[in-house]
Amino acid sequence: MKAVLKKSLAQGGPFLGLILVIVLFSIPAETREFFLTYNNFKIIFTQTVIVAIGALGMTMIIVSGGIDLSVGSSIALTSVTGAMLIQRGWAPLPVVLATVGAGALIGLLNGAAIAGLRMTPFIITLGSLGVARGSAKWLADNQTVNYDSSPINGWMTTADPFSRALPTGVWVALGLAMLTALVLRNTVFGRHIFALGSNEATARLCGIATTRLKISIYTLAGAFFGLAGLFQLSRLRQGDPTVAVGLELDIIASVIIGGASLNGGVGTILGSMIGALIMAVLRNGSQQMGWPTYFQEIIIGLVIIVAVFLDRLRQGRQT
Amino acid sequence: MSAVRLRLDGIQKSFGATRALKRVSLEIAPGEVHALIGENGAGKSTLMKVLSGAHRADAGTMQLSGVAYEPENPHDARLKGVAMIYQELNLALHLSAQENILLGAESTRLGWVDGRSSRARAQAALAQLGHEGLDLDRAAGEFSIAEQQIIEIARALLIQPQVLIMDEPTSSLTQADTAKLFATIQRLRQQGVSVIYISHFLEECRQIADRFTVLKDGETVGSGLMAEASLDHLVTLMTGREVKDLYPRTAHAPGAVVLEVKSAASEPRLKRATLQIRAGEVFGLGGLIGAGRTDLLRAIFGLDELAAGEVCVVGAPASENGPRERWSQGIGFLSENRKEEGLMLNQSIADNLTLTKMNRLGRWGWINGPRQRAVAQSWVEALRVKCQDAGQTIGQLSGGNQQKVALARLLEHPARIFLLDEPTRGIDVGSKAQIYQLVSELAAAGKAVVVVSSYLPELLGLCDTIGVMCRGELLAVRPRGEWTEAEIMRVATGSAG
Numbered sequence: 089m090k091a092v093l094k095k096s097l098a099q100g101g102p103f104l105g106l107i108l109v110i111v112l113f114s115i116p117a118e119t120r121e122f123f124l125t126y127n128n129f130k131i132i133f134t135q136t137v138i139v140a141i142g143a144l145g146m147t148m149i150i151v152s153g154g155i156d157l158s159v160g161s162s163i164a165l166t167s168v169t170g171a172m173l174i175q176r177g178w179a180p181l182p183v184v185l186a187t188v189g190a191g192a193l194i195g196l197l198n199g200a201a202i203a204g205l206r207m208t209p210f211i212i213t214l215g216s217l218g219v220a221r222g223s224a225k226w227l228a229d230n231q232t233v234n235y236d237s238s239p240i241n242g243w244m245t246t247a248d249p250f251s252r253a254l255p256t257g258v259w260v261a262l263g264l265a266m267l268t269a270l271v272l273r274n275t276v277f278g279r280h281i282f283a284l285g286s287n288e289a290t291a292r293l294c295g296i297a298t299t300r301l302k303i304s305i306y307t308l309a310g311a312f313f314g315l316a317g318l319f320q321l322s323r324l325r326q327g328d329p330t331v332a333v334g335l336e337l338d339i340i341a342s343v344i345i346g347g348a349s350l351n352g353g354v355g356t357i358l359g360s361m362i363g364a365l366i367m368a369v370l371r372n373g374s375q376q377m378g379w380p381t382y383f384q385e386i387i388i389g390l391v392i393i394v395a396v397f398l399d400r401l402r403q404g405r406q407t
Numbered sequence: 408m409s410a411v412r413l414r415l416d417g418i419q420k421s422f423g424a425t426r427a428l429k430r431v432s433l434e435i436a437p438g439e440v441h442a443l444i445g446e447n448g449a450g451k452s453t454l455m456k457v458l459s460g461a462h463r464a465d466a467g468t469m470q471l472s473g474v475a476y477e478p479e480n481p482h483d484a485r486l487k488g489v490a491m492i493y494q495e496l497n498l499a500l501h502l503s504a505q506e507n508i509l510l511g512a513e514s515t516r517l518g519w520v521d522g523r524s525s526r527a528r529a530q531a532a533l534a535q536l537g538h539e540g541l542d543l544d545r546a547a548g549e550f551s552i553a554e555q556q557i558i559e560i561a562r563a564l565l566i567q568p569q570v571l572i573m574d575e576p577t578s579s580l581t582q583a584d585t586a587k588l589f590a591t592i593q594r595l596r597q598q599g600v601s602v603i604y605i606s607h608f609l610e611e612c613r614q615i616a617d618r619f620t621v622l623k624d625g626e627t628v629g630s631g632l633m634a635e636a637s638l639d640h641l642v643t644l645m646t647g648r649e650v651k652d653l654y655p656r657t658a659h660a661p662g663a664v665v666l667e668v669k670s671a672a673s674e675p676r677l678k679r680a681t682l683q684i685r686a687g688e689v690f691g692l693g694g695l696i697g698a699g700r701t702d703l704l705r706a707i708f709g710l711d712e713l714a715a716g717e718v719c720v721v722g723a724p725a726s727e728n729g730p731r732e733r734w735s736q737g738i739g740f741l742s743e744n745r746k747e748e749g750l751m752l753n754q755s756i757a758d759n760l761t762l763t764k765m766n767r768l769g770r771w772g773w774i775n776g777p778r779q780r781a782v783a784q785s786w787v788e789a790l791r792v793k794c795q796d797a798g799q800t801i802g803q804l805s806g807g808n809q810q811k812v813a814l815a816r817l818l819e820h821p822a823r824i825f826l827l828d829e830p831t832r833g834i835d836v837g838s839k840a841q842i843y844q845l846v847s848e849l850a851a852a853g854k855a856v857v858v859v860s861s862y863l864p865e866l867l868g869l870c871d872t873i874g875v876m877c878r879g880e881l882l883a884v885r886p887r888g889e890w891t892e893a894e895i896m897r898v899a900t901g902s903a904g
Contacts, residue, residue, distance in 0.1 A: 105785075230645075245495050274773055274774055274776060276765040276766055276769075276772050276774060278771060279758055279762075279774060280763055280765070282751075283751055283758070283762055286752070286753055287748070289748040290748060290751050290762070291748060292730060293710065293730055293740060293742060293748060293749070294730070294734070294763045294816070295729075295730045295731035295733070295734040295735070295763055296731070297731060353751065353753050353754065354753060
């Protein structure tokens with residue numbers, strides 16, 4: 089019974105945090121009118137999509153004991169790739185596949201370097217952060233890639249205030265989150281990710297092919313980052329090689345606020361999704377309060393530190 | 408010279424319920440090399456930690472040159488004249504030899520390192536050791552192990568110690584380097600430094616030490632002049648104890664050979680090992696810590712690469728040598744290091760228990776959760792693991808219960824050849840007895856079991872055949888009846904024949 093309570097508390101920590109920030113932004117006079125409306129939440133959900141899809145991949149990587157700093161650059165590179173294909177008249181489905189495939193390829197290279205050269209993920213992905221960003225600018229000739237129109241543009245729109253329907257991106261993120269959560273919990277692949285992150289020596293001792301597993305994790309996560317790039321493209325309606333600078337930090341923060349441990353072996357998709365929502369609510373609320381962006385940055389920074397500190401207190405009590 | 412440099416009287420030290428030191432007394436004269444001898448776990452390390460200030464004794468007195476000696480911490484002990492050289496060298500490998508020698512005792516002028524005076528002091532310390540030629544500007548990591556040890560000793564000499572403690576100083580030295588080290592120790596002795604020399608190698612102790620003290624189970628059981636003591640006498644003092652009847656003796660009938668190891672070698676320690684394991688046999692591997700027993704198991708299991716020789720699993724097709732292949736051939740490995748290698752401490756009992764066979768717990772890569780829990784729960788009950796349920800995080804269990812789960816992983820897989828590295832290390836007596844019972848039942852059921860143990864009564868009580876290793880070689884394999892504790896120690900310490 090006690091264990092169940094503890095477990096729900098562990099899951100509930102980020103959720104309580106989300107409720108708290110929502111309540112806090114609902115009280116002030118400046119935001120009271122609009123903040124707690126359906127339309128505002130439609131906007132918040134849509135604003136969460138890119139970080140949320142990135143956080144799905146990042147959760148797998150962080151649970152496996154790794155890290156990926158190249159996500160922002162991957163998103164830029166894949167969205168430029170997508171935009172150029174649309175420019176050349178490709179249909180939506182091939183564009184989606186190619187964009188996701190490009191992300192997976194970046195992930196594959198990251199994973200192969202990390203597992204094959206036995207180098208720390210921090211260093212490898214710090215390097216590929218630069219490589220991918222530079223490639224995006226090179227590919228786009230250092231300017232935005234514009235195209236006439238594409239059905240893809242409609243997947244992230246919240247323009248119509250009278251439509252109650254959520255945009256496609258939100259549904260895709262939601263569906264993938266549920267699928268990824270199931271994979272992490274209930275498949276051999278998922279449990280092996282936890283094993284790798286919890287204790288790599290044990291994983292090896294128990295006969296898990298750790299090299300192959302690492303490469304699969306980074307490749308699959310890369311596919312998620314490619315998809316995030318696609319929605320970035322959809323949102324901007326153009327390919328911008330300078331987009332999403334530093335977005336990896338928002339994504340990593342979402343996963344960490346959601347209760348994952350940078351030491352590996354701990355983390356949930358539900359937690360990471362709540363973490364991503366907390367970040368989006370903070371930004372949305374700060375904007376409505378009319379706070380300048382530097383103030384938002386300070387607040388988000390503090391929230392990360394407080395969240396991880398509270399998490400450590402909780403874990404300390406458990407052991 | 409005063410007659411006694413260091414006197415310990417009735418030293419006691421407990422950790423929780425474990426009484427590591429019960430009643431230890433020791434006396435050392437100036438300029439004396441004193442050998443401290445005892446089996447693994449006899450209390451030598453604890454005693455040295457008390458002496459060097461890392462632990463405080465619960466009771467007893469210590470006197471240094473006639474004055475009460477109660478070090479607050481290792482730094483204080485050093486200032487009072489007791490320096491310690493640990494088995495694992497403590498050097499900053501990127502810093503120069505000079506910086507290492509002066510670490511924590513740098514000559515400074517107004518906060519800046521005084522280069523000239525530093526160099527003079529480092530050189531003086533090296534001269535005292537007879538190693539003036541050592542290049543002080545080279546990084547410590549570029550020196551050989553033997554030279555690194557000289558740097559450590561030079562560091563200890565900076566504060567003019569009265570007592571120098573050396574813990575297993577020759578364990579990683581070649582014979583030639585050992586001879587040089589002994590020459591250095593002779594110089595220190597002539598300068599009036601008292602040396603406490605801890606080693607498992609009895610021959611070396613006899614060679615270098617003037618007197619000896621033997622520890623057993625946290626007590627001083629004998630001391631005297633080295634010249635008057637025979638090897639047999641020392642071994643009897645170390646091992647003479649009653650074997651309690653912890654060990655179930657089911658009749659085993661060893662069958663066909665199931666595992667053959669031919670001249671196996673691996674980096675860095677395993678030199679040569681040849682052995683055969685039979686079904687229904689409990690095969691014990693004895694030897695000192697660092698003799699290469701764990702290395703042998705790891706090489707068999709494919710965790711370390713074989714540098715030479717081969718491992719043949721009878722009845723299984725030849726394959727690459729890796730843990731994955733070994734598990735599929737029915738070999739299981741229990742690590743001596745539960746926390747760092749054996750278990751995923753922040754995962755559930757069920758995940759830990761079924762990690763090697765998750766593929767077989769469902770279909771198409773999905774795990775049948777209820778089945779996984781049921782499997783784990785049945786082992787939890789069969790082995791009486793104390794826990795809430797199989798979903799509990801394993802890090803919350805006691806050492807003994809963790810070990811039962813680690814063993815259950817091999818049972819559930821199921822393995823037919825069990826490689827168990829120190830299976831009873833750090834666990835309570837109840838769990839120990841249970842594991843002995845289990846090993847015996849496995850052998851009775853026709854499984855082959857290899858047990859590495861540093862505890863001699865365990866080897867003799869549990870195993871049908873015992874092989875003893877020394878310095879990376881498997882020297883002797885004989886039926887249990889032909890071994891005694893003294894004989895095992897004789898082979899393990901390199902003093903046989």
